[in-house]
Amino acid sequence: MFEVYVRVQFDEPCLGNERGADDEPTRMRRNSTGTVIFQQSWWCSMISRAVDGYNKHQKDVTNILWTPEIDGTTSMHKRYYTITESGVRVRKFKLHEAFTRGDIIGVKALVPDGVPLDDLRDIMQLAGTYCGISPYGWSKGYGKFKVLEVSKVYNRRRDDEGDCENRDKGEPTVDHPRNE
Numbered sequence: 001m002f003e004v005y006v007r008v009q010f011d012e013p014c015l016g017n018e019r020g021a022d023d024e025p026t027r028m029r030r031n032s033t034g035t036v037i038f039q040q041s042w043w044c045s046m047i048s049r050a051v052d053g054y055n056k057h058q059k060d061v062t063n064i065l066w067t068p069e070i071d072g073t074t075s076m077h078k079r080y081y082t083i084t085e086s087g088v089r090v091r092k093f094k095l096h097e098a099f100t101r102g103d104i105i106g107v108k109a110l111v112p113d114g115v116p117l118d119d120l121r122d123i124m125q126l127a128g129t130y131c132g133i134s135p136y137g138w139s140k141g142y143g144k145f146k147v148l149e150v151s152k153v154y155n156r157r158r159d160d161e162g163d164c165e166n167r168d169k170g171e172p173t174v175d176h177p178r179n180e
Helices: 040-054 117-130
Strands: 002-010 075-085 088-099 104-111 145-152
Touching (some): 002 117, 040 117, 117 145
Antiparallel strands (some): 002 104, 002 145
């Protein structure tokens, strides 16, 4: 397996689904440090639908492990809806914490070796075009996106070990000494 970083840009708003009191905005789910999280099952469901259209790697993509933490900054979005009150149609809105059109988010994943980066990019592009990802209303067209980047994550351990020697050279950091 290898680690990737995926950046996507939303074409349609991606809305939070954590309801509070009626007068409060519907929020994004967050972890204990306050970072927005998307459940792994949401990514798995989205990519499983898309891979059927791609007609390759159907088994391998079920083994992709998605980190729940999302890189990105939310804002508020008004979701309009219509109700009937006393026989009169009334337009109202509900505030949602959201990633809006044009917002960019990033997510990391562990990908099986059998799925090349270019194929993963194509599968994610299909997923973004036809499925999207949104805690609220993906099936209503929310959360559609285009893929900006799918890249391997290198030198994962260098920051943890404090090794800065090769950082600017783009060279891999040695995890352990070689016996030569």
